[in-house]
Amino acid sequence: MPLLELQNVCVQFGGLRAVSDFNFTLDQGELVGLIGPNGAGKTTAFNVTTGVYRPSAGTVRLAGQSIAGQKTFKINRAGIARTFQNVRLFANMSVLDNVLVGFNKSLTQSLTSTILRAPIHQREDRQFEDQAIELLQTMNLADKAYAAAGSLPYGDQRRLEIARALATRPKILLLDEPAAGMNPREKAELMQLIRFIRDQFQVGIWLIEHDMKLVMTICERITVLDHGEIIAVGTPAKVQSDPAVIEAYLGEPA
Amino acid sequence: MPLLAKANQIDSVPRTPAWMLNLFWLALILACYPINRLLEANLNDYLYLVLTRICLNIVLATSLNLINGITGQFSLGHAGFMAVGAYTCGTFLQHYVGVGWNPIAAALLFVIVGGLLAAVAGLIVGVPALRLRGDYLAIATLGFGEIIYIVIRSTESIGPFKIGSAAGLDGIPKVTTFFWAATAAIITVVCVWRLAYSAKGKAFAAIREDEVAAAAMGINTTFYKVTAFVIGAFFAGVAGGLYGALDQTIDPEQFRFTRSIEIVALVVLGGTGSITGVVLAAIVLMILSEALRDLKGVTHVDLRLIVYALLLIITMLLRPQGLMGAKEIFRSRRKRNLSQPAPAA
Ligand SMILES: Nc1ncnc2c1ncn2[C@@H]1O[C@H](COP(=O)(O)OP(=O)(O)O)[C@@H](O)[C@H]1O
Ligand SMILES: [Mg+2]
Numbered sequence: 188m189p190l191l192e193l194q195n196v197c198v199q200f201g202g203l204r205a206v207s208d209f210n211f212t213l214d215q216g217e218l219v220g221l222i223g224p225n226g227a228g229k230t231t232a233f234n235v236t237t238g239v240y241r242p243s244a245g246t247v248r249l250a251g252q253s254i255a256g257q258k259t260f261k262i263n264r265a266g267i268a269r270t271f272q273n274v275r276l277f278a279n280m281s282v283l284d285n286v287l288v289g290f291n292k293s294l295t296q297s298l299t300s301t302i303l304r305a306p307i308h309q310r311e312d313r314q315f316e317d318q319a320i321e322l323l324q325t326m327n328l329a330d331k332a333y334a335a336a337g338s339l340p341y342g343d344q345r346r347l348e349i350a351r352a353l354a355t356r357p358k359i360l361l362l363d364e365p366a367a368g369m370n371p372r373e374k375a376e377l378m379q380l381i382r383f384i385r386d387q388f389q390v391g392i393w394l395i396e397h398d399m400k401l402v403m404t405i406c407e408r409i410t411v412l413d414h415g416e417i418i419a420v421g422t423p424a425k426v427q428s429d430p431a432v433i434e435a436y437l438g439e440p441a
Numbered sequence: 442m443p444l445l446a447k448a449n450q451i452d453s454v455p456r457t458p459a460w461m462l463n464l465f466w467l468a469l470i471l472a473c474y475p476i477n478r479l480l481e482a483n484l485n486d487y488l489y490l491v492l493t494r495i496c497l498n499i500v501l502a503t504s505l506n507l508i509n510g511i512t513g514q515f516s517l518g519h520a521g522f523m524a525v526g527a528y529t530c531g532t533f534l535q536h537y538v539g540v541g542w543n544p545i546a547a548a549l550l551f552v553i554v555g556g557l558l559a560a561v562a563g564l565i566v567g568v569p570a571l572r573l574r575g576d577y578l579a580i581a582t583l584g585f586g587e588i589i590y591i592v593i594r595s596t597e598s599i600g601p602f603k604i605g606s607a608a609g610l611d612g613i614p615k616v617t618t619f620f621w622a623a624t625a626a627i628i629t630v631v632c633v634w635r636l637a638y639s640a641k642g643k644a645f646a647a648i649r650e651d652e653v654a655a656a657a658m659g660i661n662t663t664f665y666k667v668t669a670f671v672i673g674a675f676f677a678g679v680a681g682g683l684y685g686a687l688d689q690t691i692d693p694e695q696f697r698f699t700r701s702i703e704i705v706a707l708v709v710l711g712g713t714g715s716i717t718g719v720v721l722a723a724i725v726l727m728i729l730s731e732a733l734r735d736l737k738g739v740t741h742v743d744l745r746l747i748v749y750a751l752l753l754i755i756t757m758l759l760r761p762q763g764l765m766g767a768k769e770i771f772r773s774r775r776k777r778n779l780s781q782p783a784p785a786a
Contacts, residue, residue, distance in 0.1 A: 304635065
């Protein structure tokens with residue numbers, strides 16, 4: 188049984204089929220790519236997996252349990268975390284606080300013990316602040332812990348979004364164009380980081396990315412979408428040489 | 442279980458233990474008792490009343506700040522919550538002190554009961570808040586406040602308890618002193634502060650910043666939004682009860698939407714999200730409005746609302762984030778030194 192499994196998933200917006208008959212599996216420790224031209228339906232596939240949209244047909248299963256149409260926060264608690272194509276940080280909050288929000292579900296204290304500053308509150312707040320800082324150190328962001336998230340350079344914001352997602356202790360991490368807006372050096376670092384995260388945190392990573400070099404280098408498998416339909420699945424080598432893919436996507440002038 | 446197997450040495454800062462902080466706030470509340478005696482003996486009635494009102498204004502502004510400023514919901518119903526507390530406490534107090542209950546004990550009980558009933562109202566209003574955003578929520582909460590107003594206006598009594606319809610409820614025993622009001626202000630500020638600046642309470646601000654992202658990070662946005670409304674409404678109800686037991690008379694007109702807007706103005710001026718900024722706004726604007734009240738004798742019009750409106754317009758133009766933005770005037774949290782290099786990845 189795969190950890191994450193989408194079967195015949197369709198998402199319909201009025202007359203538009205953004206995603207049709209989508210099939211996909213992802214296991215722990217895998218690094219799988221999702222590519223396709225703009226408007227192909229990639230982000231929609233992420234949104235339907237994380238409960239932002241309910242599939243108009245098909246099933247979404249996490250470890251065998253159906254999660255289709257469940258509330259977003261429940262799906263996150265079940266083990267799927269994500270980043271957003273257009274970075275969605277808590278811009279006016281500090282870098283540290285952004286990560287602390289990710290730890291929310293790990294906190295067992297009640298709001299009453301928070302208000303009363305009960306021993307459990309003190310223990311937990313300190314413990315998770317330490318963990319948040321550790322996570323920021325891993326992401327090379329610790330020296331900016333007290334800066335407002337919105338004030339960070341773009342590349343840092345993208346990494347912070349990953350850190351925040353990791354704080355929710357996901358089994359599966361969805362990254363929506365994490366390299367967008369990064370320079371070549373940052374992209375190279377990001378590639379290392381994604382591999383490191385996969386190994387260190389033992390997550391399955393599903394990656395949407397436009398940078399072909401990055402996707403082809405780090406992904407073990409790739410799904411190619413065009414107009415909401417899967418046109419190819421397989422290893423980077425196989426996908427790269429698929430005529431349908433070349434026509435729909437790779438053949439496009441860059 | 443730590444998230445990462447290997448932890449780097451993290452700089453730690455000494456922190457004041459919680460029991461010491463709790464003791465400090467308790468001591469401060471107790472200190473208000475002799476201070477109250479001192480003020481009673483030395484201030485004229487008017488100044489004493491203004492000080493007491495400032496404290497109640499702080500309770501109102503800070504509790505609305507939790508809903509509007511910190512959680513980012515746009516509520517225009519605060520006067521409605523206040524009314525629920527004021528009438529609940531007022532009518533019970535009048536009735537039971539009339540049959541011989543000790544006024545102090547009764548007031549303590551009924552101020553809390555009023556707060557709790559207002560919290561129930563907050564729960565009822567908080568539920569539509571899950572579906573409505575921004576302007577729509579503002580209009581829904583405005584409607585709630587008007588409903589409360591109309592219900593009170595058209596109710597003469599409930600059983601043996603007098604409501605007084607349009608004429609209002611008078612003859613409420615005078616119990617509220619500076620001590621009571623200051624206690625309520627301290628408790629409100631400490632509660633909201635502790636919620637806003639705890640790991641768990643970061644969820645409130647996360648919802649304000651980006652609700653979709655908050656949900657994607659596992660935040661039960663429904664729970665936190667309703668909680669903000671319930672806690673905010675509770676303290677508004679407490680302030681309402683204390684107002685009634687201060688003025689000894691309440692009438693429905695006091696709790697119409699202009700009152701809500703006055704409280705919203707405090708939050709906007711102080712800086713949506715800044716607890717100290719909003720407290721400061723509550724103090725300054727109360728003093729200002731008292732000064733303007735005196736001017737009324739000269740100008741023959743009530744300048745207060747005009748000045749409030751002008752202040753709001755100027756703030757929106759020059760400093761839309763409010764006096765303090767989301768910053769605090771002071772915060773005791775010491776930052777840790779985190780500039781050492783990261784572990785090799
Ligand atoms: N909420 C929505 N309502 C209507 N149409 C949408 C919505 N979200 C996405 N779409 C449409 O679905 C298609 C796929 O969008 P998207 O998944 O964002 O593409 P990609 O991420 O591959 O660039 C696009 O045509 C887009 O306009
Ligand atoms: Mg997209």
